[in-house]
Amino acid sequence: MFWGGERLKAQLGALISDYDPQRVDRAAYRLRIGSEVYVSPTGEPNDPRNKPKTQLTFSQGFTIPAGQFGFVLTEERVKVPKEAIAFISIRAKYKFRGLVNVSGFHVDPAYEGRLLFSIFNAGPGPVHLSQGEECFLIWYADLDQPSDLPIKNGFDSIPSELTGPIAGGLQSFASLLSKINENDKKVGDRVSVVEREQAVLKWATALVVGAVLTLGLKDCSLSRASTALQTSATSAVPAPPTGTPPAARPLGATTPQGNTSAPPPHAGGKP
């Protein structure tokens, strides 16, 4: 038989630490988020969640990103009598945000300690929680007869062997997206550096080519000028005399080749 609200109010003061009748929720009791939590990191080197556990101060908030996993310890220490069993879950309003209670369902008879919830954010966005939030529910039910059981010591903190396997990060869509964005940024930065280097190289090449062309043209015009000077100097020198100069020959005389030398056009004044 499940315990109703009246029985819970009558008995939970002796079973749950820091009991408050305001937290009796019909046939259940609301348990709060305690001061120790662990949220799996996204796997990025600079992820602030890359630390073993977080000790929360009063009302301090924390986030479980979409697709990530976390361990949350209850604020209350809980006792279950030998002749009873308890059942635990996350409140529906948190489930509607996408939180799934991966772990437990029951609390053993004769259990004493805090409860540990392993939760997974199956929703589309991050879920923000804070210390002291009434996030969980516990129900009590009677067993048909008590057994003689030793006390079962429950949790006092989040065991490290539970956080180890997920400390490397879960490859959720959110973490993959964050990795893609980070790589995208790295590639973008690299491309702009290469573009800048290429631009500098282009300018340097253009300068060198320009300088070589200018020097080449200069060389070319200098050598042309010197050739022209040489040519004009050579043509200014008179040719050495070969045989009798034509002027020394008498008019009408026959050249050695048999040609008669004609008189100059105006020789003698009149034709």
Ligand SMILES: O=c1ccn([C@H]2C[C@H](O)[C@@H](COP(=O)(O)OP(=O)(O)OP(=O)(O)O)O2)c(=O)[nH]1
């Ligand atoms: O989500 C849960 C589920 C269980 N418990 C506590 C209550 C339960 O009494 C105890 C052990 O649970 P269970 O018997 O399911 O775990 P086990 O792996 O079989 O542990 P053990 O070998 O100690 O029985 O852990 C939690 O704190 N959170």
